[in-house]
Amino acid sequence: QVQLVESGGGLVQAGGSLRLSCAASGRTFGNYAMAWFRQAPGKEREFVAGTGRFGTSTLYADSVKGRFTISRDNTRNTFLQMNSLTAEDTAVYFCAARVGTNLVTSTRDYAWWGQGTQVTVTS
Numbered sequence: 001q002v003q004l005v006e007s008g009g010g011l012v013q014a015g016g017s018l019r020l021s022c023a024a025s026g027r028t029f030g031n032y033a034m035a036w037f038r039q040a041p042g043k044e045r046e047f048v049a050g051t052g053r054f055g056t057s058t059l060y061a062d063s064v065k066g067r068f069t070i071s072r073d074n075t076r077n078t079f080l081q082m083n084s085l086t087a088e089d090t091a092v093y094f095c096a097a098r099v100g101t102n103l104v105t106s107t108r109d110y111a112w113w114g115q116g117t118q119v120t121v122t123s
Helices: none
Strands: 002-009 010-013 018-026 032-039 046-051 058-060 068-072 077-082 090-097 117-122
Touching: 002 090, 018 032, 018 090, 032 068, 032 077, 046 068, 046 077, 058 068, 077 090
Parallel strands: 010 117
Antiparallel strands: 002 018, 018 077, 032 046, 032 090, 046 058, 068 077, 090 117
């Protein structure tokens, strides 16, 4: 069992930055590929960024490429650095984990989820 807790969300003006953190507890963190998803009101949850077990491989949604960076440390933390934020980035952001090395974008492939953290970008 894996428990994920996100933090770092908040209110920011357009053009600003936020850094989200996801703390994992439970089984061996190094066995899991990690990802960030987001869900805006009235929309489906969508993939934002993912990183493999060792943090050397990454994958990004086209909408965030060049603005967001996913990373993980050697302990139990995964981060999402978000720059040049726009109102379209407003959503609840979720951290997710899956066993395996492939970077995948479907919510169905992730077994564990955090409770989410709200990001609101004002224009």
